[in-house]
Amino acid sequence: MKKLLFILFIVVSVPAFSQNLTTLEYSMGFGTGDMGDFIDKPSFRGFTLDYRRLVQPNVGVGFEGGWNVFYSEESYAVYTQENVSLGGRQWRYQNQVPLLFAADYYFHPDETINPFVGLGIGTMYSRRNTDMGQYTLEEDAWHFALRPEVGVMYEVNPEFGFSLTGKYYYGFEAGDLKEPMSYFALNIGFVFK
Amino acid sequence: MIMETKSRSIIAMAMLVILLAGCYPQGPDYVEDLDVVITDYKPSYDFAAKGTYAIPNKIVKITGDVIEGDEPQFMPDVTATAILTQIEKNMTALGWQKVAYDNNPDVLLTPAAWETTTVIYWYDYWYWWYGGYYPYWGWGYPSYSTYTTGTLLMRMVDPDVLTADGLPVIQWVGAINGILSYSYNATRMNTAIDRTFAQSPYLKTN
Numbered sequence: 001m002k003k004l005l006f007i008l009f010i011v012v013s014v015p016a017f018s019q020n021l022t023t024l025e026y027s028m029g030f031g032t033g034d035m036g037d038f039i040d041k042p043s044f045r046g047f048t049l050d051y052r053r054l055v056q057p058n059v060g061v062g063f064e065g066g067w068n069v070f071y072s073e074e075s076y077a078v079y080t081q082e083n084v085s086l087g088g089r090q091w092r093y094q095n096q097v098p099l100l101f102a103a104d105y106y107f108h109p110d111e112t113i114n115p116f117v118g119l120g121i122g123t124m125y126s127r128r129n130t131d132m133g134q135y136t137l138e139e140d141a142w143h144f145a146l147r148p149e150v151g152v153m154y155e156v157n158p159e160f161g162f163s164l165t166g167k168y169y170y171g172f173e174a175g176d177l178k179e180p181m182s183y184f185a186l187n188i189g190f191v192f193k
Numbered sequence: 194m195i196m197e198t199k200s201r202s203i204i205a206m207a208m209l210v211i212l213l214a215g216c217y218p219q220g221p222d223y224v225e226d227l228d229v230v231i232t233d234y235k236p237s238y239d240f241a242a243k244g245t246y247a248i249p250n251k252i253v254k255i256t257g258d259v260i261e262g263d264e265p266q267f268m269p270d271v272t273a274t275a276i277l278t279q280i281e282k283n284m285t286a287l288g289w290q291k292v293a294y295d296n297n298p299d300v301l302l303t304p305a306a307w308e309t310t311t312v313i314y315w316y317d318y319w320y321w322w323y324g325g326y327y328p329y330w331g332w333g334y335p336s337y338s339t340y341t342t343g344t345l346l347m348r349m350v351d352p353d354v355l356t357a358d359g360l361p362v363i364q365w366v367g368a369i370n371g372i373l374s375y376s377y378n379a380t381r382m383n384t385a386i387d388r389t390f391a392q393s394p395y396l397k398t399n
Binding site (some may be wrong): 073083 | 232372393
């Protein structure tokens with residue numbers, strides 16, 4: 001918690017470099033681990049919003065918020081637990097909302113093509129719905145979450161560019177969900193400076 | 194320039210959110226996709242050692258209050274016969290022989306059904322609060338929709354196995370639940386009945 005407050009302090013107080021980066025990305029998600037077992041189809045519904053304040057020319061700190069919806073329609077199947085069997089089709093939904101403090105390191109901040117790496121830390125909200133018949137089983141959790149990232153920015157002009165990033169979200173076991181929730185996201189977006 | 198950049202970013206974000214909200218996954222398209230089949234059984238009961246069953250020729254509807262003196266109501270004969278025929282077909286396939294009720298059957302199979310109707314009622318509820326400030330808005334016309342769900346329950350009891358209170362012990366239960374359509378759909382019902390028995394392979398007799 002102290003570290004989070006320290007990062008927040010840097011974000012709001014360091015005036016040395018006034019330049020900011022606001023990145024809006026379309027996000028495709030690929031579930032891994034338990035989430036991948038629950039929904040094996042990729043998510044094509046998602047976005048992230050990133051804000052970084054450049055505290056050094058090659059270091060940005062800030063925050064990230066996002067949303068990915070995973071969805072699958074299952075064929076008819078029978079689910080058995082002990083003596084009880086339940087047959088039917090399932091519609092599975094999983095909403096992921098990461099809310100993270102984030103820091104990036106830029107390798108070539110003054111060049112047109114600027115690769116970078118980053119790390120996010122914070123929380124991630126998961127809501128899982130399993131719909132069967134007229135009923136839904138809803139499970140949710142607020143996880144402690146980590147998010148490593150690699151990416152590259154392409155500068156079109158000093159105020160605008162494009163981004164391509166790969167992010168891996170890992171939410172530790174929490175709430176109703178008995179396993180960690182994790183997914184990989186491939187994002188493309190716009191960078192506003 | 195900074196203001197312009199911020200505006201562009203906000204507009205782009207708003208458009209993306211609207212786009213994503215518009216394509217949120219919508220779920221099932223057909224009413225039969227919502228049919229579910231549930232089965233449960235007593236693993237201690239030796240189904241394989243049994244061989245005969247009796248079944249009534251009507252399907253009772255669970256409605257009203259028979260304890261208060263209401264007469265039991267039954268499903269229309271045409272529908273009940275179709276359902277009973279499909280149940281018997283599955284029992285035969287599992288090796289069971291149908292016998293009359295008074296011919297000492299090993300088990301009794303008792304089907305029953307009930308319906309539940311849900312009404313969704315909607316009106317411009319906010320009018321009570323600020324309608325007075327905008328009197329030309331009015332209450333508007335209320336709208337409502339309904340859907341009726343049906344459940345077919347099949348219970349199997351052994352007349353020789355009773356609780357300490359003298360009540361029958363349910364050895365197997367199969368239930369089918371779905372949204373009712375306007376007319377009886379034999380294919381849909383037969384599929385559900387077949388699935389109920391298919392997911393109960395332990396019912397097979399020697």
